[in-house]
Amino acid sequence: xxxxxxxxxxxxxxxxxxxxxxxxxxxxxxxxxxxxxxxxxxxxxxxxxxxxxxxxxxxxxxxxxxxxxxxxxxxxxxxxxxxxxxxxxxxxxxxxxxxxxxxxxxxxxxxxxxxxxxxxxxxxxxxxxxxxxxxxxxxxxxxxxxxxxxxxxxxxxxxxxxxxxxxxxxxxxxxxxxxxxxxxxxxxxxxxxxxxxxxxxxxxxxxxxxxxxxxxxxxxxxxxxxxxxxxxxxxxxxxxxxxxxxxxxxxxxxxxxxxxxxxxxxxxxxxxxxxxxxxxxxxxxxxxxxxxxxxxxxxxxxxxxxxxxxxxxxxxxxxxxxxxxxxxxxxxxxx
Numbered sequence: 118x119x120x121x122x123x124x125x126x127x128x129x130x131x132x133x134x135x136x137x138x139x140x141x142x143x144x145x146x147x148x149x150x151x152x153x154x155x156x157x158x159x160x161x162x163x164x165x166x167x168x169x170x171x172x173x174x175x176x177x178x179x180x181x182x183x184x185x186x187x188x189x190x191x192x193x194x195x196x197x198x199x200x201x202x203x204x205x206x207x208x209x210x211x212x213x214x215x216x217x218x219x220x221x222x223x224x225x226x227x228x229x230x231x232x233x234x235x236x237x238x239x240x241x242x243x244x245x246x247x248x249x250x251x252x253x254x255x256x257x258x259x260x261x262x263x264x265x266x267x268x269x270x271x272x273x274x275x276x277x278x279x280x281x282x283x284x285x286x287x288x289x290x291x292x293x294x295x296x297x298x299x300x301x302x303x304x305x306x307x308x309x310x311x312x313x314x315x316x317x318x319x320x321x322x323x324x325x326x327x328x329x330x331x332x333x334x335x336x337x338x339x340x341x342x343x344x345x346x347x348x349x350x351x352x353x354x355x356x357x358x359x360x361x362x363x364x365x366x367x368x369x370x371x372x373x374x375x376x377x378x379x380x381x382x383x384x385x386x387x388x389x390x391x392x393x394x395x396x397x398x399x400x401x402x403x404x405x406x407x408x409x410x411x412x413x414x415x416x417x418x419x420x421x422x423x424x425x426x427x428x429x430x431x432x433x434x435x436x437x438x439x440x441x442x443x444x445x446x447x448x449x450x451x452x
Contacts, residue, residue: 158198
């Protein structure tokens, strides 16, 4: 799966480059609804928080476990020019006081790249996390109270690789304008924005020894289709608010490795229908030379049966401020 995603991204990058060159030659003036700044170099920075929780529930046993890495506040740098967009995020210590006594140690690294080819937005991301805690410890231990250490799984790790394809069905709506300053909404507009997402997550704990009847590693492959409606309202000079909301349907392919009495590895596979929702909103102030904004999102989907249910809950918010200027000659030649 990892090599398939890598080859897909390479192919997409080459195709995007060719399509972008063709589009550049055919590029006309800005529409009455959207002003584009894609031919200027847009550089922004800001603060963001993103988290991915994994929820496992057993309704018959009235048991629910919410796994979460430590929530951190990150600083990021975002570079946008023509069809390519690159974000680098890091976690400064001065913004994140030490809470290892409560939630344990946590390490996270992430990489994100996204591009636009005509009306299709393509994004690729990879994140590794190690060190989780049980967020609902109070539901499992009656004597637990806020300020006490959470139940911790310091060696539990996840590797998540995701690819998304979003199609904007109405050019009057600026989908990138809701998230950054790469374009500016000039008049009210709305659109339908279907998104096909593929996400692969590997759960592992290298310290767990193989025991009969015990599982050691889990693999989740999610293929989801988001079906949100989007709207953008220009309510003052250079100000606009935008939002998207809609259902999510998909298929979850789950595989887990277990061991029999003589420690032979057995793979258990299951396929489930998943459902959920996607909500995102933002406010932006955009001028010709600089821009700022705030946006947030929540995304949840899950699958299960009468015996068990698994869910993934993603949420985050960011504040950004940026500027734009003419790209240097070497970048124009490169892209």
